[in-house]
Amino acid sequence: MTTTVSAYAAPAAKAPLERTTVPRRPVGEHDVLIEIKYAGICHSDIHQARDGWGEGIFPMVPGHEIAGVVTEVGAGVTKFAAGDRVGVGCMVDSCRECDNCKAGLEQYCTGGGMVGTYNALDKSGEATYGGYSTHIVVDEAYTLRIPDGLSLDIAAPLLCAGITLYSPLAHWNAGPGKKVAIVGLGGLGHMGVKIAHALGAEVTVLSQSLRKKDDGLKLGADHYYATSDAATFEQLAGTFDLIVSTVSAPLPLDRYLSLLKTDGAFVNVGAPEEPVSLNLFSVIGGRKTLAGSGIGGIRETQEMLDFCAEHGLGAEIELIRADQINEAYERVLASDVRYRFVIDTATI
Secondary structure, three states: OOEEEEEEEEOOOOOOOEEEEEEEOOOOOOEEEEEEEEEEOOHHHHHHHOOOOOOOOOOEOOOOOEEEEEEEEOOOOOOOOOOOEEEEOOEEEOOOOOHHHHOOOHHHOOOOOOEEOOOOEOOOOOEOOOOOEOEEEEEHHHOEEOOOOOOHHHHHHHHOHHHHHHHHHHHOOOOOOOEEEEEOOOHHHHHHHHHHHHHOOEEEEEEOOOOOHHHHHHHOOOEEEEOOOHHHHHHOOOOEEEEEEOOOOOOOHHHHHOOEEEEEEEEEOOOOOOOOOOOOHHHHOOOOEEEEOOOOOHHHHHHHHHHHHHHOOOOOEEEEOHHHHHHHHHHHHOOOOOOEEEEEHHHO
């Protein structure tokens, strides 16, 4: 039977979020019903709630950094039982048949694309609603186990911010002997610093100012530079094996590409709403790579959660009530959070 649960939704593009109710499907044979305990606020929630990327489905319940507890399982569920601590990230389904899905790269599904946790249509054509709610029903194949070593509140942001940084750092082999730069020290960037440091890389933060330098060094950065200072680009030219940009504003890519070593890679995980420009000589000289990376597959996301538990890595959070979501959105846009807002869903 379809149930109705409390949630916070944007009723229309750019409208403030407000308390409402949304339907949740019956628990199917391979589904788990999750009582959501915490939901992180990702910058992409704001982009989508304000229709910055286009094609928004409203009313929209954002939230793809979900941590909670299983309260019911379908008859065919084998991975989880009631009482298990679980998480849900940016996707709740994919075609499962294409080469990417079979390779554990469900985020790059070519058989119709992954089904987003919110602002998407599921295979039955129904809109998906995200984690700013009290409960969610998810197929067990797209549900993650949160290790006992991680408390649920600091684990929630790992389901997007954590995997979004872990995946490119792992793919481009960040580790001992590698010099890695993280552009931006926000919700994504602070996890990038923690994870790159735990992987054994030499870590540099490239931030607009030195305002968060002390924080960056405490989080595991070895160096911290202000990109507003032109001398930074002269001093660090040809330094890095890997640069991961977490910022969602257009960057002067040619300047940043100049910081790479030969065969270095500049990887974008932040997604500006506007196009960016590039002089191709910036990649031709030095055989450099300009790349992008999107979250991670289910297997890799579980690997990331286990890695974070092993190394004691959780997000730095500010816990808020649901009635503070709109204020939190404004503070994210003003870079006034250290470093991830997490909603206590008991307040919905």
